[in-house]
Amino acid sequence: MAHDAPQATGPSKLVIRNIGLLLSGALEKPILDADTIVAENGKITAIGRLKDVDTDGATTIVDAMGTTVAPGLIDSHVHPVAGDWTPRQNQINWIDSYLHGGVTTMISAGEVHMPGRPRDVVGVKAMAIFAQRAFWTLRPGGVKVHAGAPVIECEMVEDDFKEMAAAGVKLLGEVGLGGVKDGPTARKMVGWARKYGIQSTIHTGGPSIPGSGLIDKDVVLEADTDVVGHINGGHTALPDDQIRCICEGCKRGLELVHNGNERSALFTLRTAREMGDLHRVILGTDAPAGSGVQPLGILRMVSLLSSLGELPAELAFCLATGNTARMRELDCGLIEVGRSADFVLMDKAQHSPGKNILESVQLGDLPGIGMTIIDGIVRTQRSRNTPPAGKVPEIVAK
Numbered sequence: 001m002a003h004d005a006p007q008a009t010g011p012s013k014l015v016i017r018n019i020g021l022l023l024s025g026a027l028e029k030p031i032l033d034a035d036t037i038v039a040e041n042g043k044i045t046a047i048g049r050l051k052d053v054d055t056d057g058a059t060t061i062v063d064a065m066g067t068t069v070a071p072g073l074i075d076s077h078v079h080p081v082a083g084d085w086t087p088r089q090n091q092i093n094w095i096d097s098y099l100h101g102g103v104t105t106m107i108s109a110g111e112v113h114m115p116g117r118p119r120d121v122v123g124v125k126a127m128a129i130f131a132q133r134a135f136w137t138l139r140p141g142g143v144k145v146h147a148g149a150p151v152i153e154c155e156m157v158e159d160d161f162k163e164m165a166a167a168g169v170k171l172l173g174e175v176g177l178g179g180v181k182d183g184p185t186a187r188k189m190v191g192w193a194r195k196y197g198i199q200s201t202i203h204t205g206g207p208s209i210p211g212s213g214l215i216d217k218d219v220v221l222e223a224d225t226d227v228v229g230h231i232n233g234g235h236t237a238l239p240d241d242q243i244r245c246i247c248e249g250c251k252r253g254l255e256l257v258h259n260g261n262e263r264s265a266l267f268t269l270r271t272a273r274e275m276g277d278l279h280r281v282i283l284g285t286d287a288p289a290g291s292g293v294q295p296l297g298i299l300r301m302v303s304l305l306s307s308l309g310e311l312p313a314e315l316a317f318c319l320a321t322g323n324t325a326r327m328r329e330l331d332c333g334l335i336e337v338g339r340s341a342d343f344v345l346m347d348k349a350q351h352s353p354g355k356n357i358l359e360s361v362q363l364g365d366l367p368g369i370g371m372t373i374i375d376g377i378v379r380t381q382r383s384r385n386t387p388p389a390g391k392v393p394e395i396v397a398k
Contacts, residue, residue: 014039014341014376015058017050020066020391021357023314025322025334027279030314032335037069039341042375047335060378064345064393067370068357071321071333072104072342073298077201077229077257077284080106080131080147081114084140088113088288095140097295100385102344104374105332107324108135108147109201109229110173113288117151119178121160124150129167136168142374144332144342146171149201151178154185158192165196174229176203176215183222190225199328200225201255204246206236208289217242217249227253227282227327230260234286237264247271253327256319257286258297262304269309278315282324295385299366307364314358341376344369349387368392 015038022032038046038053046053055061075098081087084095095106111117111131118127132148139145149171150164172193175186190200202225203215216238220228228246231254237243243264247254254272256265272281285297294300298320306316325333332340346367347357354360357367368389372380382392 012041012060012376013058014060014062014373015055016062016064016069016343017055018066019064019069021068022335023068023070023317025071025318025325027315027318027322030318037335037343039376042341044335044337044339044341047337061396062345062371062378062393063396065391067345067347067389067391067393068367069335070317070344070346071325071335072344072372072374073102073320074105074107074324074328074330074333075103075284075298076107076227076255076282076324076328077109077286078106079110079113079286079288080108080135080145081111082134083138086113086288086293087115089292091288091293094288094293094295095143095145097293097385099141099143099372100369100380100383101295101297101299102346102369102372103143103298104342104344104372105144105330106146107284107328108145108149108171108173109284109286110149110151110177111147112151112173112177119153121153121155124153124156125160125164128164128169132168132170142377142379144374149173152189153179156189161189161192161196161198165198170198172198172200174201174203175223175225176213176219181213181215181219183219186219186223190223194226199227201227201229203234204228204231205233205238208234217245220246221249224250225252227255229255230257230284230286231268232256232260232262232264234260234289235291237261240264240267243268244271247275247277251280253282254280255282255284256301256305257284258294258301259286259289259291265304266309269305269311279323281319282327283320296366299386303361303364303366306362312358313361316361341373343373345371345373345393347389347391350390
């Protein structure tokens with residue numbers, strides 16, 4: 001199993017130079033005019049031209065070799081259980097495999113696949129606190145897993161949310177996967193969660209696992225969670241008129257997942273763009289699930305939405321980075337001074353007909369990943385999962 005990745009033991013300074021294309025993760029300015037990034041002690045300290053930034057004292061120098069640098073990808077919807085193992089598909093090292101797909105941060109939508117998952121209030125709280133502690137201590141391959149997302153049950157009271165928040169729990173698992181499936185109860189508990197700084201997500205669409213059920217537009221709108229989880233279904237989507245009603249009836253996050261209905265994802269994307277609400281769209285995989293584990297799931301969603309959704313590739317990458325970071329209140333996902341130095345370095349796949357990485361993605365191809373960096377530390381080099389990149393970055397001598 002992939003164990004805790006080594007952390008920096010002393011002052012560090014990373015310089016990434018010779019960047020061919022710099023994607024910011026921000027919809028308002030998706031491409032930055034810069035060829036160099038400097039990060040010190042895991043945080044970005046400078047972005048600009050090589051001649052204009054201070055690169056002295058670098059402990060690591062990466063020559064990007066003209067490749068594209070983007071913020072590390074964020075998977076807004078995963079279901080971890082214990083370490084880098086999932087009982088859903090009895091697979092180990094799945095998180096490390098996601099790192100090879102460019103994912104540097106994951107958000108739990110509930111540790112629902114835990115064998116014998118408790119349904120009593122004491123057990124629900126205990127498991128959430130355990131998962132939050134365990135996954136913030138364990139960083140498989142260096143990936144940041146925000147976990148500890150309890151699935152709410154009808155017997156819970158306000159003090160339960162206060163207690164969990166005080167212990168460090170910041171997320172709710174998908175509303176609807178436990179005993180709470182009606183709008184009024186969900187809205188009350190979501191309000192308690194929000195009061196204590198806990199962010200919420202709701203299951204949307206048909207049932208996905210035993211114990212879950214249909215969650216339609218009426219429940220979604222009344223519950224008023226912070227994120228409308230897998231609005232394109234996980235796996236079964238709501239009818240188009242209900243999806244449009246949700247998009248128009250609230251201003252919460254609209255999450256599109258790999259393990260959902262692709263046509264419904266494209267319909268949601270078009271609806272959000274028509275409304276001028278592209279900033280509400282975020283991406284996840286909803287894995288591990290019955291469909292398996294998808295290490296390239298976020299890249300595939302970017303490619304799907306860009307090619308079939310006719311969304312410029314530089315904007316599609318924002319849905320998997322800056323949009324999620326802002327909605328989830330993370331310090332990564334955007335290439336800005338002060339943010340975490342989490343990056344993915346990519347190039348167009350070998351023999352892709354696109355002239356560059358953006359055109360290649362808009363044609364439906366996946367990019368090749370040459371390196372991932374988390375907290376200013378190189379975690380992987382050439383990906384074992386993506387197609388081989390045309391150009392690959394290198395770590396160079398100081």
